[in-house]
Amino acid sequence: MSAGGTDLVSALWMAGGIVGALLIIAAILIWFAKRRRSASIALDLVMTLSSWFVLMNLIGLALGLLGTFTNSWILFDSAAIAPFSPSSSSCASGGPGDATSTASPRIDCLNYDHAQVTIGSPTIEMRWTVALIQLLSTVAFLTPFAVVALISFQAIARRPFHTLTTRALYIGAALVAVTGLGADLATSVGQTLVLREVLSPGDVGYPEYFRIESTLWPVGAALLMAALAAIFRHGARLQSEKARLEDETDRLRRDTEGLV
Numbered sequence: 603m604s605a606g607g608t609d610l611v612s613a614l615w616m617a618g619g620i621v622g623a624l625l626i627i628a629a630i631l632i633w634f635a636k637r638r639r640s641a642s643i644a645l646d647l648v649m650t651l652s653s654w655f656v657l658m659n660l661i662g663l664a665l666g667l668l669g670t671f672t673n674s675w676i677l678f679d680s681a682a683i684a685p686f687s688p689s690s691s692s693c694a695s696g697g698p699g700d701a702t703s704t705a706s707p708r709i710d711c712l713n714y715d716h717a718q719v720t721i722g723s724p725t726i727e728m729r730w731t732v733a734l735i736q737l738l739s740t741v742a743f744l745t746p747f748a749v750v751a752l753i754s755f756q757a758i759a760r761r762p763f764h765t766l767t768t769r770a771l772y773i774g775a776a777l778v779a780v781t782g783l784g785a786d787l788a789t790s791v792g793q794t795l796v797l798r799e800v801l802s803p804g805d806v807g808y809p810e811y812f813r814i815e816s817t818l819w820p821v822g823a824a825l826l827m828a829a830l831a832a833i834f835r836h837g838a839r840l841q842s843e844k845a846r847l848e849d850e851t852d853r854l855r856r857d858t859e860g861l862v
Contacts, residue, residue, distance in 0.1 A: 628647065631646070645754045648751075648754045649751050655744075656747050656751065659740060659744050660740075660744070667737070675720055675723075676720070676728060678719055707721060707723050707725055707799060719797065721800055725799075731795070734792065738781045738782075738785035739785040741777065742778055746827070765838065768835045768838065775831065778820050778824045781820075782821075782824075783821075786815060790813055790816075
């Protein structure tokens with residue numbers, strides 16, 4: 603969530619409005635769950651919010667990818683320019699895709715304060731690089747929410763330890779690790795290559811070094827999901843053993859009733 607304003611009070615009001623809207627949405631979902639007499643309002647709320655969150659972000663990803671390949675400019679956040687650039691911004695007067703600029707790839711806007719780069723007339727290789735970063739980052743971010751939605755659905759259906767849940771957790775763990783680390787690698791290398799293509803050595807903002815950076819959250823999230831998968835698998839074994847013992851108890855009771 604992001605909220606901003608010209609002063610602290612307006613920023614706080616905007617943030618409060620966003621939080622209030624989320625609370626209203628949650629209240630409406632709880633009301634609908636009560637009307638349906640849901641077995642678990644909390645699980646119903648978590649499943650619905652997670653599902654809609656994943657859906658909205660997938661739509662945003664699709665629109666972002668479409669814009670990456672159809673717009674006359676591309677925009678991305680790049681840590682590659684942060685350590686080597688002054689604290690100022692340099693933007694073309696016409697903004698992104700200025701029609702008066704040349705058709706060759708160029709920097710339309712270089713915001714050093716926020717490490718944002720706008721490149722006009724990008725090549726197809728630049729577009730594919732930015733699209734790959736968008737895709738990997740979004741998949742890594744949304745995978746845990748998708749798995750939570752599936753777990754909630756299985757729990758509502760009274761199948762919390764179904765094999766599908768365990769498989770989803772293992773697959774989700776691998777997906778988060780691969781796409782999360784891949785997104786970090788693609789961001790570090792790809793954006794540096796893009797900046798080097800549109801800038802010349804000695805230009806302000808030109809990345810002198812390749813900085814391979816990676817956060818630890820994909821590894822932590824993958825380990826957590828793998829641990830949960832092991833726990834759910836153990837729960838499935840216990841549930842299967844319980845069902846077997848119940849069947850054995852029923853059989854013995856029937857045999858005893860026959861003897862009497």
